[in-house]
């Protein structure tokens with residue numbers, strides 16, 4: 001399979017980013033499943049600093065209604 005450029009996996013909870021090639025699937029900080037692509041449009045995540053999808057504007061962070069302070 002071709003990978004277009006460098007893609008990243010991103011933790012939706014703490015925004016830790018790792019290269020997709022690292023093979024990490026879960027965040028070592030909080031055990032959250034890393035996002036590999038945009039949850040809405042499946043666009044690969046092009047930057048470790050991305051917080052929103054560049055194509056559809058979907059936020060990558062977890063949406064919680066609890067609003068607890070960290």
Ligand SMILES: [Zn+2]
Pocket residue numbers: 011012013014015016027028029030031032
């Ligand atoms: Zn995390």
Ligand SMILES: [Zn+2]
Pocket residue numbers: 038039040041042043053054055056057058
């Ligand atoms: Zn998207």
